[in-house]
Amino acid sequence: MTHAIPNVLTIAGSDSGGGAGIQADLKAFSALGAYGASVITALTAQNTRGVTAIHTPDPGFVTAQLDAVFDDIRIDAVKIGMLANAQIARAVADALRRYQPKHIVLDTVMISKSNHALLAPDAVAAVRDELLPLASLVTPNLPEAAALLGEAAVTDEAGMIRQGEALRALGAQAVLMKGGHLAASDSPDWLIQEHGTLRLGGPRVPVKNTHGTGCTLSSSIAALVAQRDDLASAVAEAKVYLTGALQASDQLEVGSGVGPVHHFYRWW
Template identity: 90%
Template sequence: MTQSIPNVLTIAGSDSGGGAGIQADLKAFSALGAYGASVITALTAQNTRGVTAIHAPDPGFVTAQLDAVFDDIRIDAVKIGMLANASIARAVADALRRHQPKHIVLDTVMISKSNHALLLPDAVAVVRDELLPLADLLTPNLPEAAALLGMQPAADEAAMVEQGEALRALGARAVLMKGGHLSAVDSPDWLVQESGTLRLGGPRVPVKNTHGTGCTLSSAIAALMTQRDDLASAVADAKVYLTGALQASERLDVGHGVGPVHHFHRWW
């Protein structure tokens, strides 16, 4: 474990409403004791009601951002979120192969909560074939895991583990299969690693404000990876943090749709 404050980089899209994407990532990093840097892969016109427009920058500009960060700043962990299209996904993969950061968390962001596509279909293959093998941890929800595998979403926990193993076979060193889409009383996740599988249970928090939960969890894990003794501890502590952020989300009054979680619930 590093003794200094970790520097964590988020590679993701911007959410103008502040609840997900780059904005959520930087808040989670700060809340968990890490310094956050950012590379923006897309601009979204977005609020709590949905996404109204997306602008993707030239892939060369994404590369320029990545090189600028890595050429100057020690990066202890990377979180990857929204990638928008195949060209940007490929640019990110190329840069990460060159710079070789120690830890990479890949959150396969494909569809927003308002059902807006955040990853074009031609980019799914690039994420699967080029980015997935670079990941220390992949954090798909059930529809995302199914899209990567070309299968139907897992309907139970046994199928979650099977699909997690299948994703590991594609090159990811570990997979956190998120069970929020299961019709279960709780919200179980399964951590699938070479050393075995671990069930991480958690309460299903009955709140309206759930915007940015996936971004926040993956960012929390990235922030904690260099501050914990092993991946399982980082994931478990990140889940506890997210549960608290969900439980406190109704203290925020942000927008008229699905509001954000409360990233600073321990301090405000």
């Protein structure tokens, strides 16, 4: 990386409570030494107790945001989060095919932690067919991987590897299968790449405040891969950062529900 500070773009929904989505992404970018730009795909009325309303902009406005950013700013990596519907997913895919950023981290956001649908059913196919083949890395949890493949969610690590390889066969350069939904004492992830698989173990952090963990992990990987140019080391470092943010989450006092992770635990 020849530039001192990478520019990283998040394409995602806004969380009015500040714990997930665009807000979490920009915090993670800043905490990990990257400059953050944003394209907002949806506005959510949201707090630590759940999502109460969603407003989606016209896909043409999403395209206008993308054009404004790419026409002026060197983008070293992109993180994609909530896309809301098929039309917005296709608008994002069209722009990424035009501008061809080097690193694209696709977080397949479908359901909020409070079990609110964040992706329309017809958009799952658009994400799978249009965006998965553009991704340098896709980061599904186990229910999301199952939805993308039209299969049942797996319950063991062998199944994680099998579904990760199936997703990579659909066009993604690499897949990070997240093991948070496993009934296990730890929380292993599996990185599936062309040249092999890598198990990334990690402790299951027993804390209440876990809002924004998936957003934070994917945005952390985007911020770090723009600086390292090595995916495996970026993923491993992002997991360490997220573990610390989870462990320190009770230092924050945000809301009465499931609060956010502490993005700035190393500095505050």
